[in-house]
Amino acid sequence: MDAVDVSEHYEVTAADNSPSLLSIVLDTNPRAWAALDSSLSLAQAISNILVFVNAHLAFSNANQVAVIAAHVNRAVWLYPALQHPSSTTVKDNSGDVQMHDASAETSLPPPSANKYPQFAQIESSVFSSIQTLMAETTVQDLDQLTTQLSGALTLALCRINKAAQALSSSDTTLSNAAPVNATAPPPVKGRIVVVSVSDSDPSQYIPTMNAVFAAAHNQVAIDTISLAGDSTFLQQACFNTNGIFLKAANPRGLLTYLMFGLIPDTEARASLITPTHDTVDFRTACFCHGKVVDTGYVCSVCLSIFCTPPDNAECLTCGTVLALGNYGAKPAVLPRKKKKKKKIANGSGREETGSATGTPRP
Amino acid sequence: MADSDGEFVADDMSDDDIMDHTVTDGDPNAARPKGSKPAKRKRDRNGGSKAWEQSRRTWETDLPEESDGMLNLAGYEAERRRRLLRDTTPLQRGIIRHLVLVLDMSFAMAEKDLLPTRYRLALSYAAAFVREYFEQNPISQLAIVGMRDGVALRVSDMGGNPAEHLERLREYEGQDPSGNPSLQNALEMCRGALFHAPSHGTREVLIIYGALLSSDPGDIHDTINNLVAERIRVSVVGLSAQVAICAELCSRTNVGDDSQYNVAMDETHFKELFLALTTPPVNRTKEQSTASLLMMGFPSRTLAPGGTSSYCACHSQPCREGYLCTRCGVKVCRLPSECPACGLTLILSTHLARSYHHLFPLRNWVEVPWAEAARSTACFSCQSPFPEPPKANKEKGKDEAAPAKAPAKGVSESGRYKCQVCDHHFCIDCDVFAHMVIHNCPGCQSQSQQAAAAAAPLTDGVEANGNGHTTNGGMMAIDG
Numbered sequence: 047m048d049a050v051d052v053s054e055h056y057e058v059t060a061a062d063n064s065p066s067l068l069s070i071v072l073d074t075n076p077r078a079w080a081a082l083d084s085s086l087s088l089a090q091a092i093s094n095i096l097v098f099v100n101a102h103l104a105f106s107n108a109n110q111v112a113v114i115a116a117h118v119n120r121a122v123w124l125y126p127a128l129q130h131p132s133s134t135t136v137k138d139n140s141g142d143v144q145m146h147d148a149s150a151e152t153s154l155p156p157p158s159a160n161k162y163p164q165f166a167q168i169e170s171s172v173f174s175s176i177q178t179l180m181a182e183t184t185v186q187d188l189d190q191l192t193t194q195l196s197g198a199l200t201l202a203l204c205r206i207n208k209a210a211q212a213l214s215s216s217d218t219t220l221s222n223a224a225p226v227n228a229t230a231p232p233p234v235k236g237r238i239v240v241v242s243v244s245d246s247d248p249s250q251y252i253p254t255m256n257a258v259f260a261a262a263h264n265q266v267a268i269d270t271i272s273l274a275g276d277s278t279f280l281q282q283a284c285f286n287t288n289g290i291f292l293k294a295a296n297p298r299g300l301l302t303y304l305m306f307g308l309i310p311d312t313e314a315r316a317s318l319i320t321p322t323h324d325t326v327d328f329r330t331a332c333f334c335h336g337k338v339v340d341t342g343y344v345c346s347v348c349l350s351i352f353c354t355p356p357d358n359a360e361c362l363t364c365g366t367v368l369a370l371g372n373y374g375a376k377p378a379v380l381p382r383k384k385k386k387k388k389k390i391a392n393g394s395g396r397e398e399t400g401s402a403t404g405t406p407r408p
Numbered sequence: 409m410a411d412s413d414g415e416f417v418a419d420d421m422s423d424d425d426i427m428d429h430t431v432t433d434g435d436p437n438a439a440r441p442k443g444s445k446p447a448k449r450k451r452d453r454n455g456g457s458k459a460w461e462q463s464r465r466t467w468e469t470d471l472p473e474e475s476d477g478m479l480n481l482a483g484y485e486a487e488r489r490r491r492l493l494r495d496t497t498p499l500q501r502g503i504i505r506h507l508v509l510v511l512d513m514s515f516a517m518a519e520k521d522l523l524p525t526r527y528r529l530a531l532s533y534a535a536a537f538v539r540e541y542f543e544q545n546p547i548s549q550l551a552i553v554g555m556r557d558g559v560a561l562r563v564s565d566m567g568g569n570p571a572e573h574l575e576r577l578r579e580y581e582g583q584d585p586s587g588n589p590s591l592q593n594a595l596e597m598c599r600g601a602l603f604h605a606p607s608h609g610t611r612e613v614l615i616i617y618g619a620l621l622s623s624d625p626g627d628i629h630d631t632i633n634n635l636v637a638e639r640i641r642v643s644v645v646g647l648s649a650q651v652a653i654c655a656e657l658c659s660r661t662n663v664g665d666d667s668q669y670n671v672a673m674d675e676t677h678f679k680e681l682f683l684a685l686t687t688p689p690v691n692r693t694k695e696q697s698t699a700s701l702l703m704m705g706f707p708s709r710t711l712a713p714g715g716t717s718s719y720c721a722c723h724s725q726p727c728r729e730g731y732l733c734t735r736c737g738v739k740v741c742r743l744p745s746e747c748p749a750c751g752l753t754l755i756l757s758t759h760l761a762r763s764y765h766h767l768f769p770l771r772n773w774v775e776v777p778w779a780e781a782a783r784s785t786a787c788f789s790c791q792s793p794f795p796e797p798p799k800a801n802k803e804k805g806k807d808e809a810a811p812a813k814a815p816a817k818g819v820s821e822s823g824r825y826k827c828q829v830c831d832h833h834f835c836i837d838c839d840v841f842a843h844m845v846i847h848n849c850p851g852c853q854s855q856s857q858q859a860a861a862a863a864a865p866l867t868d869g870v871e872a873n874g875n876g877h878t879t880n881g882g883m884m885a886i887d888g
Contacts, residue, residue: 121855190856197853204838208792251761253848256846260848285709327708330757343701344760346700351757364500366699369698
């Protein structure tokens with residue numbers, strides 16, 4: 047029975063918990079959300095995500111949140127929203143900042159007594175930004191089928207990097223400015239949760255992968271909840287950064303997926319059993335036909351991938367003439383041996399010398 | 409020596425003497441001389457300070473204060489910018505590398521001019537080098553060789569697993585450096601290790617050399633000739649002073665390029681020189697770049713069915729998940745590797761993607777003058793606010809003050825940096841992060857290609873900004 051004694055639990059000293067920065071990348075592809083509308087509308091999804099955000103903030107006072115929209119043609123900050131030049135604080139001649147009432151400066155509704163002000167602030171910022179985003183979307187923008195995922199990931203990483211630098215003094219000294227993979231834990235537990243509804247865009251492969259490697263370098267986990275679509279890149283991203291990839295079979299339960307699967311931060315995950323990646327598709331698309339291949343030919347100069355050896359042994363990307371090695375070579379046909387006419391042994395060819403071998407010729 | 413205190417100045421010293429003995433530190437605007445240029449050193453001898461006198465310890469980098477008590481961080485920012493401003497011409501590089509790291513473990517490494525000792529520092533930087541090398545070059549190979557007691561010592565064999573190298577390096581941490589180094593023996597061992605490297609990969613040697621001598625069994629010039637014939641490139645980072653044979657070695661094996669031999673001035677400079685070699689080398693001649701087409705498999709990660717485990721063919725250990733060779737179906741447990749059964753190179757496509765940023769680098773961002781600064785109030789990517797442009801009524805006072813504190817080279821007076829393709833403004837932190845780590849422009853990635861083209865119709869280089877897919881073909885140039 048000693049095994050179930052929980053007294054050890056109380057002996058754990060309170061560790062110095064570093065703040066956790068949660069960045070949410072919301073895929074706002076209008077077509078994909080319209081297709082999903084019967085089970086989960088965008089408005090419902092946003093309110094579910096806001097509950098998730100509030101839960102994250104409630105864990106610790108130091109926790110931070112950023113929300114980014116990956117739209118069809120651009121990536122936009124939803125929270126903290128970009129401030130317009132008109133609403134900046136005005137300094138008077140002595141350099142003091144003019145004080146305003148919070149409600150006078152911005153058009154926020156008066157704070158409700160029933161809501162924690164920070165929650166209300168995030169909510170209003172996200173709602174107003176997404177309304178402007180949708181209002182600015184034109185019909186031409188809808189021609190694109192995928193979203194600007196790489197941009198949203200890049201923005202989220204820049205934000206996490208800035209937050210980490212603000213909190214650590216040692217990282218900014220010159221001796222550490224060189225990009226060395228530090229084994230020490232980062233000052234901010236950053237992670238990115240992607241709510242994905244659309245397919246991966248092959249043209250964004252390299253920027254997305256650059257972002258993924260930067261995330262792995264800074265020990266930022268990328269988690270994905272995929273509501274619809276085939277998000278191969280995100281699957282690889284989650285695998286490379288030790289994140290969680292969840293495919294939501296039932297999009298209506300978004301909040302449940304978020305709260306049960308994605309709420310623990312990177313530190314808490316070490317002591318939990320997280321959803322595993324059973325199979326990850328690592329096949330790649332060839333540069334010549336866009337075919338998905340599992341065995342390909344790679345140019346040693348520019349690392350382009352081809353599904354068949356290119357014509358004239360010339361790389362299609364960099365134009366280098368490649369030594370093909372033995373690939374794609376035609377099987378060599380042996381020329382049939384022509385029968386040599388046998389010389390008549392006892393003929394007048396040469397004199398009988400008695401030795402079996404003939405005289406060596408020069 | 410009556411007094412070892414640094415501030416002690418004898419009364420009878422002339423002013424010139426005092427100037428000679430003062431360590432110059434404060435001026436961050438002065439360009440740091442390269443330790444490698446012998447001609448420059450001779451020039452320095454006549455006037456000005458010696459190269460080692462310009463070395464800066466961390467406690468000597470004092471940040472100048474401005475009149476209002478604020479720290480002037482311009483020099484600090486200039487240093488950060490200097491590190492990331494580099495040539496962004498997409499050069500052809502040897503991406504598949506075979507490198508031997510040669511560490512000096514001779515008596516000279518017991519010196520304490522680099523703290524704690526040269527040996528300890530070199531080993532800890534070597535560990536950092538191994539990690540960074542495999543992060544930057546995931547499909548490359550590395551071996552480590554030591555020089556001690558007049559012989560070459562094999563630390564670790566040619567291999568692609570960083571954990572293996574780090575483990576072997578750790579074994580040498582407790583040992584003391586001893587004996588003479590032998591450059592020739594080490595080079596001959598490197599030649600043997602690189603003998604089997606395929607022709608499409610590079611063959612490189614990086615030597616960390618603390619001693620000023622080499623005790624060799626034969627003529628080292630023969631060895632150098634052999635190295636040239638086998639197209640092995642040698643780079644040397646010296647720790648004490650320039651040595652003629654190292655300079656000759658580097659310049660002969662690098663087609664006359666003498667920038668591969670550098671002498672470290674202090675710890676920071678040493679680390680900078682050491683880690684600079686993690687970037688793939690530029691191909692200079694046709695012989696260095698034998699291009700070929702490689703057949704590779706891109707296996708997907710699979711779980712053994714039904715929660716069972718099976719043995720992997722590479723380590724003969726039971727494991728649940730693994731990768732199946734795409735040609736013969738053998739199970740391997742970690743990538744990149746070579747299929748133990750059929751010899752096919754098995755890699756993840758992400759490993760290839762890791763190297764693309766060397767081939768298609770992100771363009772440098774430019775400084776933004778105050779005149780253009782008004783249209784942005786916060787960094788586009790991290791939302792941190794920028795300093796406001798100076799008011800018009802303060803213009804007179806500013807004009808007088810401006811020449812006095814002209815910003816250092818490479819530092820934007822408005823604190824903003826602009827990507828020339830997408831015209832967005834960024835802060836210094838995001839500039840460093842985007843160019844050193846992420847290799848993406850947050851602005852360019854945040855808008856679609858059509859929008860980018862509309863925003864900047866003049867630049868035809870929209871495509872070439874760190875994105876290999878849409879690059880206009882055939883633009884990789886072979887240098888010289």
